[in-house]
Amino acid sequence: MDTIYEVLEEIDSSSQRAMLATIIHVEGSAYRKEGTSMLVKGDGAQIGVLSAGCLEEDILARKDSVLARGSTKIVYDMRNSDEISWGEGSGCNGKIEILLEPLDDIFLKQLKMLGSQLAKGKEVLMGKKIDVEEQRAECFFLTDDDVVFGDWVIDRHIDSLKELRDKASKEGLKSGKQLSLDPLTEVYFQYFQPKPRLFIFGAGPDAVPLASFADQSGFTVTVADWRPALCTKERFPEAVNLMTGFPEDLLQQITFTPKDSVILMTHNFHKDKEILSHVKDKPLRYLGVLGSQSRTSRLLEKKDVPSFIHSPIGLDIGAEGPEQIALSVAAELVKVVKKTPGHEKVST
Structure with a gap:
């Protein structure tokens, strides 16, 4: 999922000078879309990618x-295929605009504050006024x-920005640029959300690869089980x-x-029934x-399983064994989260 979580974790633990590269506009097709960031540390190490390597x-x-x-x-124009253009061999066929920024003391403090707000479960609208000259x-x-x-005072725009923030949360718009705040100033907006939470009930062998795949896919994972030796x-x-208890x-x-997701895999009928009776009426993103x-x-003690309950879980890829099943479930989770309003970033 979004590289920004990895970037925020890195800058919170590293003292190196660094540069942040962010895709702020795309025309045509591209490997990554607006809002994707990559951190380049002072020693040249990279966190994240903006392209397939080109x-x-x-x-x-x-x-x-x-x-x-x-x-x-x-600006990288990938639409041409001659020998001197960026499009040679990439197949992206898009035009990509990237903002490169040094992580000075001011910006670093802002990003750490952003990370702190996301860790508290807050959603955050960011606006960036770009002055190239x-x-x-x-x-x-x-x-x-x-x-x-x-460091940008927005008092006179606060009401319209609150409306934009609320629209982003409800409708799941993509990140991008707009000029409505000030006709003479280019403004880039991005909407950040906390990592989606996944609760796995059951700590059996098949939950182990699922927790790993889900973490790598951008979820904050909680595993709950009544057996301390497994959890x-x-x-x-x-x-x-990790939560232990009945x-x-x-x-x-x-x-x-x-915006939470819940998976039941205790392999105990009565415990699954108890948990399901509690969560089935919750407005979850994925169950x-x-x-x-x-x-x-x-x-459920019903003949028909409601459509909002995924059962059996996972995409139908012919999966066998814990790892393949976990892979199919993680893929289904990503598919559902990506298509749910409110996940994507903001565009104007």
Whole structure:
């Protein structure tokens, strides 16, 4: 999923000078879309990618200049296929505009604040006013509970920006540029959301690869089970939270949101039934039950399984064994999250 989470984790733990490269506009097709970021550290190490490998070397070569002089914008036209163009051999057939920014003290503080807000479960609208001639970009950040931070004063625009933020949250618009705030200023908007949460009930052998794939796919993973010997950090190193206890106790500790996903895989009929009875009426983004649809219908004590319950779980790829099944489930999770309104970033 979004590289921004990896970038924020890296800058929170590293003291190196670095450059942030962000795709701010795409025409035609491209490997990555608006809002994708890549961090280039002072030693040349990269976090994330912006292309299939055709742009990174050139971006890396610009690092020292950006760190010394300030922000700049570059355009890669991949639409041509002659020998001197960026389009040679890439097959992307798109025009990509990328903003390169040094992580100075001001921007670094802003990004750390962004990371802190996302970690609290907040959604954040960012606006970036780009001044190429001055080689700088001013930013504001507006959270879903109206906290404002950044170095761009937006007092006279606050009402319209709140409307834009709310529209982004509800409709799942993509990131992009717009000029409506000031006709003379280019403004780039991006909408950030916390990592989607996945709750896995059951810590059996098949939950281990699922937790790993889900973590790699951009989910914050919680594993819950009544057996302490199974629900351990050694078995689930990627899980952010491990919860042990019986369902009636665990479910009282969790407040689910409409953007959460839940998977039942305890392999215990009565515990699955107890959990399902609690979560089936919650407005979850994804609810999946391991096993056949006939088993799920028995859990519900209904003949037909409602369409919002995924059962059996996972995309139909002919999966066999824990790893393949976990892969199919992780793919289905990504598919559902990507298509759910509110996931994608903002466009104007």
